[in-house]
Amino acid sequence: MTQDNNAVGKPLSRLEGKAKVTGEAAYAGDYQVPNLLYGYVVNSTITKGKIVSIDVSDAKSYNGVIAIFTHENRPDYASLDLKHADMDAPPGKVFKPLQNGDIKFHGQPIALVVATDFETARYASTLVKIKYEEQPFETDLEKNLGRAREPKKGLATALKPPPPKPKGDFEKAYEQSPFKVSTEFIHGTEHHNPIELFATTVVYEGDGKLTIYDKTQGTVNNQVYVANVFGLHYKDVRVLAPYVGGAFGSGLRPQYQLFLCAMAALELKRNVRLTLERKQMFSFSHRPQAHQILKFSADKEGMVTGLSHAAIGETSLYEDNIEIVSSWSNRLYPAENTHFEYKLVPLCLHSPIDMRAPGGSTGMHAIECTMDELAFKLNVDPLEFRLRNYAEMDPESEKPFTSKALRECYIKGAEKFGWHQRNPIPGSMSKGNKLIGYGMASGIWDAYQFPARVEASISSQGKLLISNATTDIGTGTLTVMTQIAADEFGLSIQDVSFVYGDSKQPFSMFQGGSAITASTGVAIVVAAKALKKKLIKKVKALANSPFHVFQDDAIVFRGGKMMVKHEPSVSISLEEIIVANKGRAIKTTNMGKPHLLKLRKYSKATHSAAFVEVEIDRELKTINVTRAVTAVAAGKIINPKTARSQILGSMVWSLSKALREETILDSTLGKYMNPNLAEYHIPVHADVHDFDVVFVEEKDELINELGVKGVGEIGLIAMPAAITNAIFHATGKRIYKLPIHFDELLKDRIA
């Protein structure tokens, strides 16, 4: 059977599925290498100050301990900040492990114990004696709002621009509008907590060469980082991450276990593994605390007249980590009068790092709850209120969208959910002893595309090989890229191999921002087209080639053959082409990049609409999300099975954000109090009920060659607000802080 461009759009099961269900899939801490040494990190137990003394003598003399590294005896490394700054480094001075005795945050790595086995390294770490000189510190955003200042600008500002300039006269419009709402939202810290612990296995290859198995979202990012920091040639550092046990943003930047493990391997000239413990997973990245003040107003027709959104986020003392929090309403709802602000407060904490739907999930929760409140004041159905204020053009850029099917998301999502059955009066719907609430919200996320390079080749066996350095953090990248490549060449999936997760392969940015399907996918299309051209040229050059008389565009590739479209008898198999090429593979490397010039005339975004049903116990006020539908418009869906899983996963994250997960910060001690999976709550199987996904496909011929926009984050933008709004609908109570606990709903009764 010939395959004819039909892999894209099919719900293909993950190609690495068998490896993942049999335990064959090897993650960073799984690689079996000979004579392996094990590291264990000692972390600071104070929040700010200096190490006065660090005594490693007992630990060093413990049987089986090979070495202990501290700021006092560490090998030299690059001193310039620039050498330590990775591709995702925000403006500021990057954190350098073991640089000196200064403590900048609780849990800062201050020593590495290396031993012959894990247990010995862990025990010896308890023998390291440290004396500190403590200094006062601030870690609580709420207590330091007065110190908020503008963020510093840097390279990262290009992807995360500051909020747009004000329009009209917001204060006056707000004053004069008959309907207005003012809200204040508090979001606490969250940690990414992938189930895989951060781990690195470094193989010392001799001559300053390293092969590194690392938990990361960016193989090239970490390759360049290690080379820069330790003064190696970047070609001598190879970073591999074919399997990554979740990351959600935490692997966007090189983490300290990579630094320490590479340092120890180079110094000891040995193979070293370093796996962090769960509590240490709370010491290098998190979603920052945020405080938001919103004021929205509307006229009596229910049209939004004014939007004001001021956000204050948290950052570290050394870097300005920026999120886009307060700009989103300006891209969803046209209003003539606007005012937006985004400020930062530096605190004694590790720098935050983007966590799934960074900024968007924080800002849109506040925006969509405020919209719900305004709709209620207007006595207009929340969905009708969104439709009335629907933006056909991007209100921010005043340009058309490359595509925008948010209206269809609203309609199809509402239909699937049964939104019309909602009685608008809060507390009016019930089932037995349970109050029922329906809530909805809108979602918007950017559609990013990074430049990427892909090598495409026809192997000596006549198979198509595609390679790129990207990872597959569980998103389905391997499967999706294989589908794209198969269709470009008219091959079956079995005849295509995608090589990835390896810094040796052609360039990819880190896997973040829902960008990789567009980035690597487009590069595959470009490289495949170039390879086909090359093959046609080779075949035409052959002696007595029957293709000679045909134009290039009359020649197609199908079922492992090159043939003339209207005369299929004129054909040659890929294998025969290779034989004619004396058995040598034919290859090409090409770059895919966004069409910046063309896209200057357009705005680009993914959209979603979430509908949620909650059941709340009348007496105990326990909250259960019983049903949810998320409708998504994200361009073309390459694989409906893996894409659905991305959205379902984000819906579980939404449930988690709204009702479960929170890192509890003790600002007196300056430390996180629940750094473990028993006290950091995420939804368990028993919490997850009837969730459904609707894809509203957009035919987008402008955005890129594939018409894709990405689905990694859009599912987490709308649903937290939809849950919050459903809780209001069930109980008549507005809660302005996440996660919402049932005791918030009991407060009036206790008082």
Place this chain on the structure above:
Amino acid sequence: MPRIQLNVNKRMYELEISPWVSLLDALRDRLNLTGTKKGCDHGQCGACTILCDGKRILSCMTLAIMKNGAEVVTIEGVSEGQKLHPLQQAFIDHDAFQCGYCTPGQICSAIGMLAEGKAKTREEVKDLMSGNLCRCGANIGIIDAIMEIHGGLSHE
């Protein structure tokens, strides 16, 4: 150093092992069976679930020396050669994983849970599987996959 015998995936191993080594680390670091995963080392996530004498246990909460003479099945021993266990196939079919890291624990836990025979309904399966966390949010696929096999069993 204590010596123990372990039957792992129908193969006998003799190990000289310190008392402080968990069964999880013994499997991973001594026997190179890295399919069993460490997610918390504190019995909070379920990623290290294996079958020991037919029952599902958390290998991180078990010292290797406690299981001298035991019969252990890890994810590497669930399939029969190249032939996948029906639950493994159901996990693939239902897209019951994304990153795949919690998957070995989910599958071993589900096999143990089905053998316990206590869960009759989907809700009961969800309850009895709730010790196995999935951060990717593949919960629905995981329970769908288990229910396919659960249904198969009840019709036998």
